[in-house]
Amino acid sequence: MADLIRTPQQKRSIDKKNRIIEAGYELFARDGYFNTNTAQIAKHAGVSTGIVYGYFRDKRDILLEVLSIYIDRVFTPVMDIFENLQAPLDFEPLLGTIIDETVSIHKNNDAIHEALHSLSSTDEAVSNKFLELEKDMTMNIVDTLKSIGYAPVDIYERVHLAMETIQSYAHECVYDLHDYIDYDKMRAGVIKMLLHLFND
Amino acid sequence: MADLIRTPQQKRSIDKKNRIIEAGYELFARDGYFNTNTAQIAKHAGVSTGIVYGYFRDKRDILLEVLSIYIDRVFTPVMDIFENLQAPLDFEPLLGTIIDETVSIHKNNDAIHEALHSLSSTDEAVSNKFLELEKDMTMNIVDTLKSIGYAPVDIYERVHLAMETIQSYAHECVYDLHDYIDYDKMRAGVIKMLLHLFND
Amino acid sequence: MADLIRTPQQKRSIDKKNRIIEAGYELFARDGYFNTNTAQIAKHAGVSTGIVYGYFRDKRDILLEVLSIYIDRVFTPVMDIFENLQAPLDFEPLLGTIIDETVSIHKNNDAIHEALHSLSSTDEAVSNKFLELEKDMTMNIVDTLKSIGYAPVDIYERVHLAMETIQSYAHECVYDLHDYIDYDKMRAGVIKMLLHLFND
Amino acid sequence: MADLIRTPQQKRSIDKKNRIIEAGYELFARDGYFNTNTAQIAKHAGVSTGIVYGYFRDKRDILLEVLSIYIDRVFTPVMDIFENLQAPLDFEPLLGTIIDETVSIHKNNDAIHEALHSLSSTDEAVSNKFLELEKDMTMNIVDTLKSIGYAPVDIYERVHLAMETIQSYAHECVYDLHDYIDYDKMRAGVIKMLLHLFND
DNA sequence: GATGAATGAGTATTCATTCAT
DNA sequence: TATGAATGAATACTCATTCAT
Numbered sequence: 001m002a003d004l005i006r007t008p009q010q011k012r013s014i015d016k017k018n019r020i021i022e023a024g025y026e027l028f029a030r031d032g033y034f035n036t037n038t039a040q041i042a043k044h045a046g047v048s049t050g051i052v053y054g055y056f057r058d059k060r061d062i063l064l065e066v067l068s069i070y071i072d073r074v075f076t077p078v079m080d081i082f083e084n085l086q087a088p089l090d091f092e093p094l095l096g097t098i099i100d101e102t103v104s105i106h107k108n109n110d111a112i113h114e115a116l117h118s119l120s121s122t123d124e125a126v127s128n129k130f131l132e133l134e135k136d137m138t139m140n141i142v143d144t145l146k147s148i149g150y151a152p153v154d155i156y157e158r159v160h161l162a163m164e165t166i167q168s169y170a171h172e173c174v175y176d177l178h179d180y181i182d183y184d185k186m187r188a189g190v191i192k193m194l195l196h197l198f199n200d
Numbered sequence: 201m202a203d204l205i206r207t208p209q210q211k212r213s214i215d216k217k218n219r220i221i222e223a224g225y226e227l228f229a230r231d232g233y234f235n236t237n238t239a240q241i242a243k244h245a246g247v248s249t250g251i252v253y254g255y256f257r258d259k260r261d262i263l264l265e266v267l268s269i270y271i272d273r274v275f276t277p278v279m280d281i282f283e284n285l286q287a288p289l290d291f292e293p294l295l296g297t298i299i300d301e302t303v304s305i306h307k308n309n310d311a312i313h314e315a316l317h318s319l320s321s322t323d324e325a326v327s328n329k330f331l332e333l334e335k336d337m338t339m340n341i342v343d344t345l346k347s348i349g350y351a352p353v354d355i356y357e358r359v360h361l362a363m364e365t366i367q368s369y370a371h372e373c374v375y376d377l378h379d380y381i382d383y384d385k386m387r388a389g390v391i392k393m394l395l396h397l398f399n400d
Numbered sequence: 401m402a403d404l405i406r407t408p409q410q411k412r413s414i415d416k417k418n419r420i421i422e423a424g425y426e427l428f429a430r431d432g433y434f435n436t437n438t439a440q441i442a443k444h445a446g447v448s449t450g451i452v453y454g455y456f457r458d459k460r461d462i463l464l465e466v467l468s469i470y471i472d473r474v475f476t477p478v479m480d481i482f483e484n485l486q487a488p489l490d491f492e493p494l495l496g497t498i499i500d501e502t503v504s505i506h507k508n509n510d511a512i513h514e515a516l517h518s519l520s521s522t523d524e525a526v527s528n529k530f531l532e533l534e535k536d537m538t539m540n541i542v543d544t545l546k547s548i549g550y551a552p553v554d555i556y557e558r559v560h561l562a563m564e565t566i567q568s569y570a571h572e573c574v575y576d577l578h579d580y581i582d583y584d585k586m587r588a589g590v591i592k593m594l595l596h597l598f599n600d
Numbered sequence: 601m602a603d604l605i606r607t608p609q610q611k612r613s614i615d616k617k618n619r620i621i622e623a624g625y626e627l628f629a630r631d632g633y634f635n636t637n638t639a640q641i642a643k644h645a646g647v648s649t650g651i652v653y654g655y656f657r658d659k660r661d662i663l664l665e666v667l668s669i670y671i672d673r674v675f676t677p678v679m680d681i682f683e684n685l686q687a688p689l690d691f692e693p694l695l696g697t698i699i700d701e702t703v704s705i706h707k708n709n710d711a712i713h714e715a716l717h718s719l720s721s722t723d724e725a726v727s728n729k730f731l732e733l734e735k736d737m738t739m740n741i742v743d744t745l746k747s748i749g750y751a752p753v754d755i756y757e758r759v760h761l762a763m764e765t766i767q768s769y770a771h772e773c774v775y776d777l778h779d780y781i782d783y784d785k786m787r788a789g790v791i792k793m794l795l796h797l798f799n800d
Numbered sequence: 801g802a803t804g805a806a807t808g809a810g811t812a813t814t815c816a817t818t819c820a821t
Numbered sequence: 822t823a824t825g826a827a828t829g830a831a832t833a834c835t836c837a838t839t840c841a842t
Contacts, residue, residue: 454802
């Protein structure tokens with residue numbers, strides 16, 4: 001007998017729901033999904049354990065909402081860069097901007113990314129949301145590029161590959177900190193590769 | 201008084217320990233670390249629940265051993281390619297070989313990779329082992345390349361970046377299967393980028 | 401400071417209280433007392449969860465009121481039969497009437513009977529109300545019979561036993577539906593036994 | 601992944617399982633199924649909460665086993681009476697024996713009967729077991745009676761009705777204790793009715 | 801009076817780990 | 822060494838009851 005999940009309308013309730021999501025965001029990021037319990041989430045959000053189940057079906061439902069927030073935080077800033085893009089296209093500064101923005105996003109959200117992504121393999125809804133995110137980003141970027149006249153063959157593959165490469169680099173920057181790597185030099189390498197990928 | 205963890209000497213015992221590790225490997229890969237319990241591992245390995253604690257300090261200790269096995273399985277085949285490398289260096293076929301081998305490795309081990317990597321963010325030992333793996337691979341490859349006379353500036357950055365890029369691509373191939381991507385064309389894109397990265 | 405339980409005076413309030421009792425009646429009958437929660441009762445009654453505690457001390461208090469209603473529904477129709485009883489007493493048609501009426505009552509109320517009666521063993525108030533019901537029915541019937549001149553020895557025992565027997569039969573009819581039983585023939589058996597019980 | 605439920609083979613384990621069932625029996629009888637929690641059962645049985653789930657799938661599974669024990673305790677003694685029954689049939693002492701035995705059984709088991717029976721309305725397995733019990737008893741008694749030459753028309757109805765009547769009486773004796781009833785006189789009434797039911 | 805959001809104690813169940821045999 | 826029964830702390834989720842509005 002599924003007790004109704006409240007869809008909060010009033011400001012105070014929306015706040016409360018958001019506080020729970022934010023608490024989930026922070027705790028999942030810090031300790032991982034399985035090392036975080038609902039009581040901790042409630043406490044961190046400053047609410048009772050019971051009310052959590054007024055807003056969410058179950059713990060996984062919190063995860064899904066956290067995932068949505070995460071996706072929004074990752075997707076939006078990159079898309080904003082393309083928003084006001086104008087021909088003629090000058091790839092070099094564009095790539096630089098995207099790389100720096102992506103690194104910045106990863107710096108703030110990589111922990112939650114790991115926590116969420118790790119569930120992809122066992123939770124299809126999570127997996128699908130990640131796939132969809134990649135698809136949406138690729139499609140949006142391709143559309144924007146086409147709209148300003150850039151439409152080479154294999155554009156989907158190029159854009160997707162570029163995205164992956166940039167994300168790899170950003171992930172490296174945030175986490176790995178190998179002492180034998182100069183990340184600025186690596187950044188130059190990324191740009192060099194991608195310029196070559198897009199030109200011709 | 202901490203019960204000693206046996207370091208098995210006899211063949212039968214070594215077998216048993218390995219069976220437990222292999223069981224952990226398969227179950228962690230299939231269901232994830234947190235969705236696998238020690239009783240399942242024991243059963244899958246054909247041993248009693250109790251004896252697991254004769255060979256491993258705790259559940260996490262199994263994880264660490266699984267991680268070692270994983271690292272070995274990923275590291276060795278790539279290094280083997282470089283083993284008999286001879287000058288003069290022809291990058292194009294070499295990259296093709298590495299890419300195909302990496303994709304093949306990922307096909308067999310990506311599930312466990314996800315399961316293990318997801319623990320990086322909350323377990324420093326796991327995180328360090330992954331860092332070390334990347335470092336070892338980079339170092340080995342760089343050494344080999346140098347030994348046959350290839351030693352440009354920024355060689356560490358180039359090699360590391362190439363590795364990351366190839367791994368990204370391999371991961372894509374195994375999992376994502378975006379319907380708008382032709383993975384052979386993307387493979388060509390990877391090779392194109394990397395050739396440019398290494399030449400000059 | 402115990403919040404006063406309102407004894408509703410106004411028509412609207414009486415309606416509301418009755419709606420809650422009726423909702424309790426239906427849900428307890430369908431799902432049992434422990435499988436019904438107060439939110440469901442409130443919803444079924446079309447009132448808020450909070451106001452339930454304006455009319456009832458607690459959940460058990462609803463139960464007690466439901467029990468009263470139930471007792472009324474079971475008691476009254478049987479007593480009505482005796483209301484206009486006239487000498488000389490002809491037991492056979494009287495028994496037939498009572499049996500059929502009792503079966504009819506059970507058909508409509510056996511589910512709630514089970515739900516309520518099951519609480520007898522752990523709730524003395526419930527248990528007492530059931531005892532009282534039986535006592536009242538026995539006393540009323542005995543009084544009526546005496547008033548029209550039927551007053552054999554052991555009249556209390558006879559009447560009480562007859563009531564029990566008829567209730568057993570009615571319960572059988574409603575629930576058990578053993579395929580090896582012809583319930584009309586059993587009805588004849590009941591009448592045969594009871595006639596013998598009362599004559600001489 | 602249903603963890604295996606142990607089916608205990610060794611004496612100590614069987615003892616333990618039985619202790620849990622017996623604990624359930626006593627607590628369900630005293631407090632009812634819903635007012636008893638698994639921790640109480642474990643404590644009463646002198647075992648840990650965890651091991652309960654080694655022997656039983658869930659709390660309801662304990663209930664089902666308790667029900668089986670109950671049925672055995674109620675069924676067996678009555679059947680024993682019929683075991684050595686010999687022609688010619690003398691109903692009067694036989695009925696006396698059965699009534700006294702039934703009252704004795706009810707004295708010891710009526711509390712658990714209420715607790716279990718109350719779940720009939722919401723749990724089909726429970727309901728079916730009760731129906732089956734009645735059927736088994738009726739069938740057995742009818743068979744025995746037929747085997748010694750008593751086989752009137754409507755024998756199923758008569759036997760079933762007799763059983764119900766005796767159980768009603770026994771239940772009355774145990775619980776109701778109405779002060780206006782002399783239970784010995786009522787017992788005589790029961791015998792009188794049943795003799796009439798069976799003769800001719 | 802009325803609402804329904806909020807509380808937090810309570811419960812069934814799981815599982816890493818221990819231990820008697 | 823090996824077994825697998827046993828432990829008990831931990832956790833997701835429920836629900837009778839309260840309370841701010």
